Amino acid sequence: MTLRRSLLTLALALSPLPLLAADAPAKYRSAQEIIDASPASDWHTPAPENLLYMDVDGGRVIIELAPDFAPEHVGNIRTLAREHFWDGLSIYRAQDNFVVQFGDAEADDAAKARSMGSARTHLPAEFQRPAQGLAFTALPDRDGWATQTGFVGDFAVGSDGQHSWLAHCYGALGAGRNNAEDSSLGAELYVVIGQSPRQLDRNITLVGRVLKGMELLSAIQRGPEPMGFYDDAAQRTPIKAITLASTLPVEQRVPLQVLRTDSKTFAATVEARRNRVDGFYKRAAGHIDLCNIPLPVRVGSAVK
Amino acid sequence: MTLRRSLLTLALALSPLPLLAADAPAKYRSAQEIIDASPASDWHTPAPENLLYMDVDGGRVIIELAPDFAPEHVGNIRTLAREHFWDGLSIYRAQDNFVVQFGDAEADDAAKARSMGSARTHLPAEFQRPAQGLAFTALPDRDGWATQTGFVGDFAVGSDGQHSWLAHCYGALGAGRNNAEDSSLGAELYVVIGQSPRQLDRNITLVGRVLKGMELLSAIQRGPEPMGFYDDAAQRTPIKAITLASTLPVEQRVPLQVLRTDSKTFAATVEARRNRVDGFYKRAAGHIDLCNIPLPVRVGSAVK
Known part of the structure; x- marks a missing residue:
């Protein structure tokens, strides 16, 4: 019986078949081989004031905030984390092929809602920002949702030349809102767990992305259709704490490194995938x- | 405090804001409203010889096979189902943002592997087929992976005009293989559970899609990186049975209906989403x- 378990293996062997792509390199290197050969200078450590550690029973989700795109929301989220807003709250929604959402399940009930402390209670919508002033690494391929796509720092971005915006890729973190576009505060957050809902781009303020631990969010039991809010509070996933890394002593911070999206190594991994x-x-x-490109992340020297 | 729980609600209210899309209809109807108003003639019942019921502890996954695209594989899968090949086997792999895979976890070990009974032990690769002879409903938008995309029956399809193929959208069912392109048999199967890996199109034989119950597959605890095969057999999800619907008495079949992708109603839902x-x-x-378009499915008269 053949080795059918090896489905989709990252085979290192070169193909004995003729290459079908005219521009395929003579000696193919996989994205993993390219990453393994990368110099240390191709990696960077995200600023701790942009990192959230979200601790749940199964482990830790590490999130990077995007102040270049949503400075007002990120400021509020930092305040909420410093004041332990989310500690003891929950992931209260899981809609299949869409999002998980977390924060205060009682936010709608003024009598039960948790205080937002010194966080602001009104923020502007931050759906997009001027393209100017961003170091944008463009992708070569055409995208249906945006004139141009690429990366700015660790983030997947769409642009029309005038404005740029974070894209709703798998793992993107967004600020839930009501119908009013300026009704998000950063207290109720969602993470994309399915096919990228790019139709939401520039309709909601995205505030960051998950760097590590997506499997702790994506494998959560779904709530009832259509929207996935649990009927029974016992089905919610408790959040032990969400902590801003910069408020921890240095030795308690995760030594996380991210491959620079403006590096030759990253460009080579993209080409290896193309x-x-x-x-x-x-x-x-x-x-x-855009949303098919994983962002290599490692803890110490191990790529995760 | 605002109703922040209503994130992404299927609001029925019309927008008081100016429409930004030049061709947006004067009176917007949501996809759900369009579906709710559909005539019965817009729905069809898939043939029972193309439906698999996959029963796990949490419930039933309903899969539709695609004999127009992978007749040899579908034939083998029907044989395997009739002979109860999968009953008592398991989902033995869950790789985040990629696939779950099921079948015989011991398939690689000739001493432990389950017999494939009267199923064939060699099949041709069925990566694509001639475009001619298919009733193809084209989508209006450009796709990066294929010259043209659209639907054939209940299936998301790419085409280059000469050939057509099933697309690796969320919920697609594929036949695991080894490195040889003709090494899949339909016994080891996978379902896409994350961002659509369209780079696999025409690299593996796709054999069908999940119509109902995706949440039973997508929320499975992930196995260890990188490929998600469980180290511990106890972590596998047992499969009670996979049954071909046509082998059941009519009264035991699920009265499933699917919106016809060649109907005006389906076209209107696509436009409402665009x-x-x-x-x-x-x-x-x-x-x-292509992979952002859900296929409306209902049991009796309830859309699921």
């Missing part, structure tokens, strides 16, 4: 979508 | 990707 031809892949796509 | 402007959405995308 034109993958190895023992397993027979036909190179010659294309990649 | 240009969504309601109380919540402020900016119409003017676009939709």
Whole structure:
């Protein structure tokens, strides 16, 4: 019986077949091989004032905030984290192929809602920002949702040349809102767990992304259709704490490193994914979508 | 405190704001409103010889097979189901943002592997087929992975005009293989549970899609990185049975109906998603990707 368990293996063997993509390199290197050969200078450590540690029973989710795109929301989120707003609250919604949402399940009930402390109670919508002033690393392929896509720092971004915005890729963190576009505060947050709902781009303020621990959010039992809010509070996933890394002593911070999206190494991984031809892949796509590009993250020297 | 729980609500109210999309209809109807108003003739009942009921502890996953695209694999899968090949086997892999995989976890070990009974032990790869002879309902938007995308029956499809193929959208069912392209048999199967890995299109034989019960697969605890195969057999999800609906008495079949993708109703839901402007959405995308289009399914008269 054949090794059918090796489905989708990251085979290192070169393909004996003719390459189908005209521009495939003579010697194909996988994204992982390229990452393994990267110099230390291709990696950076996100600023601790932009990192949230979200602790749940299963482990830790590490989130990076995006002050370049949502400075007002990020400021509020930092305040809420410093004041332990989320500690003891929960993930109270899980809608399949869409989002998990967390914060105060009683936020709608003034009598039961947790105080937001010194956080602001009104913020402007931050759906997009001027493109100018951002170091944008463009992707080569056309995107249906935006004139141009690429990366700014650790974030997947769409742009029309005039404005740029965070994209609703898998793992994106957004600020829940009511119908009014300026009704989000950063207290109720959601993370994308399915096919990227890019139709939400520039309709909601995105505030960051998950760097590590997505499996702790994506495998949560879904709530009832259509929207996934649990009927029974016991089904919610408790949040032990959400902590801003910069408020912890240095030795308690996770030594997380992220591959720089403006590095040659990152560009080479993108190309390796665009034109993958190895023992397993027979036909190179010659294309990649923004949300199909994983961001390599490592703790110490181990890529996660 | 505002109703922040209403994030992404399917608001029925019309937007008081100016419409941003030039071609947005004067009176916006949501996809759900359009579905609710559909005539019975817009729905069809998939053939029972193409439906698999996969029963796990949490409930039933309903899968539709695609004999128009993978006739040899579908034939083998029907044989395997009739002979109860999967009953008592398991979902033995869950890789985050990629796939869950099921079948015989011991398939690699000739001494322990379950017999495939009268199923065939070699099949041709069925990565694509001639475009001719398919009733293809094209989508209006450009896709990066294929010259044209659309639907054939209940299936999301890419095409280059000469050939057509099933697309790796969320919920797609594929036949695991080894490095050889003709090494899949339909015994080890996977379902896409994250951002659509369209780079796999035409690299693996897709054999169908999940119609109902995705949340039973997508919320499974992930296995260890990188590939998600469980180290501990106790972490696997047992499969009680996979049953071909046509082998059951009619009264035991689920009365499932699917919205016809060649109906005006389906086209209208696609347009409502392409240009969504309601109380919540402020900016119409003017676009939709193939894998962002859900297929409406109902049991009896209830849309699920």
